[in-house]
Amino acid sequence: MVSRRWRGYRRGRRAGRPLCTTTTGPSCGDTAPHCNAGRRTTAACRRAPAIGGDPGEARSLAASAKSLDELQALLENYDGCGLKLRATQLVFADGNPAADIMLIGEAPGAEEDRQGKPFVGKSGQLLDRMLAAIGLDRSKVYIANTVPWRPPGNRTPTPEEMALCLPFLHRQVELVAPKLVMTLGGPAMQTIFETTSGIIKMRGKWSGVTIGSHQVEAIPTLHPAYLLRNAPAKEQAWADMLSLKLKIEALGLAH
Numbered sequence: 649m650v651s652r653r654w655r656g657y658r659r660g661r662r663a664g665r666p667l668c669t670t671t672t673g674p675s676c677g678d679t680a681p682h683c684n685a686g687r688r689t690t691a692a693c694r695r696a697p698a699i700g701g702d703p704g705e706a707r708s709l710a711a712s713a714k715s716l717d718e719l720q721a722l723l724e725n726y727d728g729c730g731l732k733l734r735a736t737q738l739v740f741a742d743g744n745p746a747a748d749i750m751l752i753g754e755a756p757g758a759e760e761d762r763q764g765k766p767f768v769g770k771s772g773q774l775l776d777r778m779l780a781a782i783g784l785d786r787s788k789v790y791i792a793n794t795v796p797w798r799p800p801g802n803r804t805p806t807p808e809e810m811a812l813c814l815p816f817l818h819r820q821v822e823l824v825a826p827k828l829v830m831t832l833g834g835p836a837m838q839t840i841f842e843t844t845s846g847i848i849k850m851r852g853k854w855s856g857v858t859i860g861s862h863q864v865e866a867i868p869t870l871h872p873a874y875l876l877r878n879a880p881a882k883e884q885a886w887a888d889m890l891s892l893k894l895k896i897e898a899l900g901l902a903h
Contacts, residue, residue: 701728703811710815716745716823719816723796729812731805735797736761741820742768743790748901749892750826751775751791752817753871754835755805761798766791771872775832778872778885782893790824792817794839804835814839818860827901829857829864830892833871840866847871852888854895867891 706728713719720740726732739756742765751767759769767775779785795805795813805813821829831837834847840857841850850868857866869888875881 701812703815706812707815710819713819713823716741716820719819719823723816726816729797729809731795731797731799731809731813734800737764739764739766739793739796739798741790741792742766743786744788745790745824747788747790747824748827749784749789749896750821750824750829751789751832752829752836752840753791753793753832754839755793755795755802756798757802757873758798766793767872770876774872774875778889781886782889782896790826792820794836810839818862821859821864822862825862826864827899828892828895829859829866830888831866831868833874836871837868841868851884852891854891865895867895 706726709722709726710719713722720738723738723740732738735756739760743751753766756766757769757771759772760766766772776785779789794817795809796816797813799805799809829840831840837847837850838844840859841855842857843850847868847870851870852867854865854867857864867888870881870885875885
């Protein structure tokens, strides 16, 4: 009889991504190299919790940060979320903390995990071109994600992981205090707008939202990674970027 462990390993081999097959605790579901090509599990994998830490502790820690530097240091030392144990490094933010415009994505991908900055892969290059088309660049915006560590295999963060990471995002927004927010992609939109609606229905519409204690006007748009796969959707994203430009001009914000 073929064991479940071997079947899981074999599936990972066929996909070219050997799976973690730890027998000392819950499998992390991640791939090489952190699990040594799927043959052995590392100490980090063995101690990865099946369920995350205490959201109350996360809220307390986040609220104690008096600056973005303090918040980043707290996240660097925070071990409550299991995503940290499987990521290469923290992906905190990029851009100008004094900017009036904040962009919020979902979670880091592989390239972001390697470089420690959000939106630095192909989707990030497209985002840079989108910003440049309306006279913006990374010196004029601040970019963050709802989750600061890469989920294994780029999967969607679980509700438990989101509950542990959101207090830090909320505090990040409070400290930046942007005048305008643009969310990138469906998961980020659902998190910030607290909705289960889809991105196609919601994109391009301005709404007032409260993020932590900060009230701000926000607009959702499509994720650059989606645009790379669906070129016709770039027309919709361009309309959203023009809407952002018009809002910036209407409010007299520097850009």
